[in-house]
Amino acid sequence: MNFITTGEAARRCGVGINTIKRWMKKGELKYIVTPGGHWRIREHEFRTFLKTHNMDLLQEKEHTSEAHKILLIEDDLDMCALVEGAFDAATFNHTFDYAKDGYSGLIKLGLMQPDILILDIMLPEINGLEIIQRIRATDFHKKPKILVITGAGDRRLVRRALEKAKPDMILDKPFAVEDLIHATQKVLSSTSAVAAVNE
Incomplete structure (x- = not known):
């Protein structure tokens, strides 16, 4: 079953997040609350809402087709909640999902x-460096750009391995959510193979 965020619903309806939340509170748009406290809307209930209110389904479909797909692989649940919350409030069109270990992430x-x-390096099952290697070696229909988030700091071995792996960008933990959104948009808009690191 697919769920969408309040931010995604707002973008697809062409309204603000507060308008979506107001519809939710009034009971016009059904939703659930995740264990992390995030509001989510079932995809089929969102489409029912659009039909009921005679909204432009063609425009809604165009919004969906243009959405950037973002995947986070991160085993720290607090960090997952932080990143998910950041993209809930993001103003660009996207869909978001996450995995909690390298195996399920692949x-x-x-x-x-x-x-x-968006990839953490220290992961259970398969670490982030190995995931990057597998992506480079696999014939994906479309290879994703890679934004590494890491708490490795000044660990020389990890930094050297990252430099060799050449992700599109590295963002050191801890970071502000604004920095994450900015880095994501910069990597998505970059046409080069490797974007500047930590700019």
């Missing part, structure tokens, strides 16, 4: 074919 990577992969 599966979602193949199924989702994201435009950008």
Whole structure:
């Protein structure tokens, strides 16, 4: 079952997030609350809402087709909640999903074919460096751009390995959510193979 965020619903309706939340509170748009406290709307209920209110379905479909697909692979649940919350409030059109370990992350990577992969390095099952190597070696229909988020700091071995792996950008933890959104948009808009690191 597919769920969408309030931010995505707002973009697809062409209204502000507060308008979406007002419709939710009034009971006009059904939603659930995740264990992390995020509001989510079932895709089929969102489409029912659009039909009921005679909204422009063609425009809604165009919004969906243009959405950037973002996948996060991160085992820290607090960090997952932070990143998910950041993209909930983001103003550009996107869909978002995450995985909590390298193995399930690779599966979602193949199924989702994201435009950008936001990747932690220290992961259970398969670490982030190995995931980058597999992406480079695999004939994906569309290889995702890679934004690494890491708490490795000044660990020389990790930094050297990252420099060799050549992700599109590296963002050091801790970071502000505004920096994450800016970095994501910069990587998505970059036409070069490797964007500037930590700019």
